[in-house]
Amino acid sequence: MTNTDLLVKDLVHQHGKKRNSLMAVLQGVVKEERFLSEDALIAVAREFDLSAADVYGTASFYTFLDTIPRGKNIIRVCKTITCHMKGKDEVLLALENMLKVKAGETTHDRKFTLLTANCLGWCHKGPVMLVNDEVYPELTPQKAIEIIEEYSRH
Amino acid sequence: MEKVLKKVDIIFENGDDYNPMAILENELSRPGDEIILDLIDSGLKGRGGAGFLTGLKWKFTRNEDNDVKYVICNADEGEPGTFKDREILDTVPEKVLVGMAICSHAIGAKEGYIYLRGEYNFLLKKLQHKIDEFNRAIEERGMDFKIYLRSGSGAYVCGEESALFESMEGYRGEPRNKPPYPTVSGYNNKPTVINNVETLVYVTMISKLGPEKFKELGTKDSRGSKVFSVSGDTPIPGIYELELGMLLGQFVDEFADGDAKAVQVGGASGNCVPRKKFADTIIGFEGIPTGGSMMIFNSTRSMYNVLHDYLEFFTEESCGQCTPCRVGCQQLLKGIEAVKRGEKPPAYLDDLKKLTATMKIAAKCGLGQSVSNPFNSIVDNFREEIIY
Ligand code: SF4
Ligand code: FES
Numbered sequence: 001m002t003n004t005d006l007l008v009k010d011l012v013h014q015h016g017k018k019r020n021s022l023m024a025v026l027q028g029v030v031k032e033e034r035f036l037s038e039d040a041l042i043a044v045a046r047e048f049d050l051s052a053a054d055v056y057g058t059a060s061f062y063t064f065l066d067t068i069p070r071g072k073n074i075i076r077v078c079k080t081i082t083c084h085m086k087g088k089d090e091v092l093l094a095l096e097n098m099l100k101v102k103a104g105e106t107t108h109d110r111k112f113t114l115l116t117a118n119c120l121g122w123c124h125k126g127p128v129m130l131v132n133d134e135v136y137p138e139l140t141p142q143k144a145i146e147i148i149e150e151y152s153r154h
Numbered sequence: 155m156e157k158v159l160k161k162v163d164i165i166f167e168n169g170d171d172y173n174p175m176a177i178l179e180n181e182l183s184r185p186g187d188e189i190i191l192d193l194i195d196s197g198l199k200g201r202g203g204a205g206f207l208t209g210l211k212w213k214f215t216r217n218e219d220n221d222v223k224y225v226i227c228n229a230d231e232g233e234p235g236t237f238k239d240r241e242i243l244d245t246v247p248e249k250v251l252v253g254m255a256i257c258s259h260a261i262g263a264k265e266g267y268i269y270l271r272g273e274y275n276f277l278l279k280k281l282q283h284k285i286d287e288f289n290r291a292i293e294e295r296g297m298d299f300k301i302y303l304r305s306g307s308g309a310y311v312c313g314e315e316s317a318l319f320e321s322m323e324g325y326r327g328e329p330r331n332k333p334p335y336p337t338v339s340g341y342n343n344k345p346t347v348i349n350n351v352e353t354l355v356y357v358t359m360i361s362k363l364g365p366e367k368f369k370e371l372g373t374k375d376s377r378g379s380k381v382f383s384v385s386g387d388t389p390i391p392g393i394y395e396l397e398l399g400m401l402l403g404q405f406v407d408e409f410a411d412g413d414a415k416a417v418q419v420g421g422a423s424g425n426c427v428p429r430k431k432f433a434d435t436i437i438g439f440e441g442i443p444t445g446g447s448m449m450i451f452n453s454t455r456s457m458y459n460v461l462h463d464y465l466e467f468f469t470e471e472s473c474g475q476c477t478p479c480r481v482g483c484q485q486l487l488k489g490i491e492a493v494k495r496g497e498k499p500p501a502y503l504d505d506l507k508k509l510t511a512t513m514k515i516a517a518k519c520g521l522g523q524s525v526s527n528p529f530n531s532i533v534d535n536f537r538e539e540i541i542y
Contacts, residue, residue, distance in 0.1 A: 020342075022324030027307060061326035061473075063308030064272045080234045081422070081463040082385045082449060118310065118467055119234040120273045123449075124384065124391030133275040 083126035094141030197377030203445030233421030235447035253354030376438030479522025
């Protein structure tokens with residue numbers, strides 16, 4: 001059994017086999033592996049006795065349930081209106097230059113994926129980004145770079 | 155302007171005489187229908203924006219003959235410009251939990267869920283801890299009710315109640331046909347009360363203060379106070395609890411930077427009000443109702459960019475289930491781009507307005523139906539900015 005199989009079994013054990021637990025299991029896989037691989041989708045489908053297409057169809061609906069490989073840390077820069085007004089373009093540009101990727105891409109060392117996101121719920125403190133589950137409000141390009149440097153250290 | 159803008163402190167108030175468990179216990183000693191009558195009498199309307207009487211929603215659910223019922227707290231706040239529920243859950247979570255427990259007692263539910271948007275995952279741990287404590291405390295008091303926490307995965311449309319149920323059941327978060335309404339058939343197709351975070355807090359506070367006290371605030375159609383999230387061109391962005399029924403002009407005097415040319419009331423799906431209408435626009439159900447989001451734009455902002463941002467948002471967040479919305483959003487976006495580039499004549503904007511009228515009628519849920527609000531209000535009031 002692969003690690004992914006074991007992880008899925010463990011999550012299903014924890015949350016239950018009913019369809020109502022599907023989201024929690026998919027979220028659990030993403031938390032551990034950063035995305036849903038084909039193997040993971042198939043393992044989940046097997047455990048829930050669903051078709052892999054059904055599981056994929058559900059997962060692909062949600063922005064946070066990625067089905068393509070992601071880096072160890074996922075950066076989501078809010079691009080919606082008030083963050084836009086407060087300078088998210090400059091923040092994004094600074095991060096693109098620093099990480100040498102465009103928004104949507106993953107760095108070569110697989111440490112970071114840089115994404116844009118719709119409103120993160122911190123509009124009064126824009127521009128804002130999420131790194132994994134952590135929130136960083138009131139960014140400047142300089143501040144954003146320092147925060148990511150901190151993440152690249154470990 | 156005769157009415158004075160009044161700041162209120164009900165939601166975040168944490169004075170000595172405030173004891174959430176005492177409020178709950180008092181309510182548990184009263185019959186459910188009495189609580190519901192009080193709630194109806196208070197005039198509390200759902201704070202998510204739709205404005206249905208909360209007590210009535212509870213009454214319908216209570217009257218359903220079913221052994222299994224649910225209470226759901228909708229914490230999937232995702233409307234651009236809206237961030238009040240995060241603050242409430244972060245600072246006064248007990249008030250939300252007590253509101254849910256009062257509801258469970260009133261309608262006869264044994265399970266409650268909080269559906270928290272994925273973007274707020276940083277709150278999960280703290281909230282789960284609070285919930286565990288609360289569940290233990292009410293179990294000790296012999297109450298047969300338990301609250302669970304669920305998290306979303308980044309889909310704005312899941313804030314729509316039936317899409318939220320689909321998501322909780324493990325499916326794509328696509329809105330269902332209505333009717334049946336959640337009060338009859340909600341989560342797991344059982345009668346369900348679904349209220350937003352702020353509404354549940356007001357339930358708790360109305361239980362504490364009594365309906366009369368609550369009714370002293372606001373107007374006939376818009377009782378009480380509500381939480382506003384203020385962003386954009388303002389020196390004091392943030393979260394404020396204000397009495398309902400104020401004029402937009404008063405709001406602008408208080409919060410804008412002196413150069414406001416428009417305020418988007420009610421988030422991206424709300425209405426954009428231009429300066430000339432500030433003085434006679436009422437914030438409330440008799441004027442412009444709002445879930446609480448106020449985005450202020452000053453004269454340095456391009457209203458074309460504002461509309462473009464909104465349309466991009468809707469295009470990305472449309473669930474794609476129905477054609478008027480899926481295709482409509484994209485065509486509106488392409489349409490204003492084409493007008494801007496001069497590839498389409500200005501009159502094309504009127505064709506696009508016809509399209510939003512169709513969407514309003516034919517789209518299946520509020521997302522597609524409400525795109526006409528920002529579109530028409532911005533195109534009508536700032537037409538030159540869209541064209542040139
Ligand atoms: S209106 Fe839009 S979001 Fe709503 S069901 Fe139709 S496609 Fe989905
Ligand atoms: S617009 Fe960026 S957090 Fe809301």
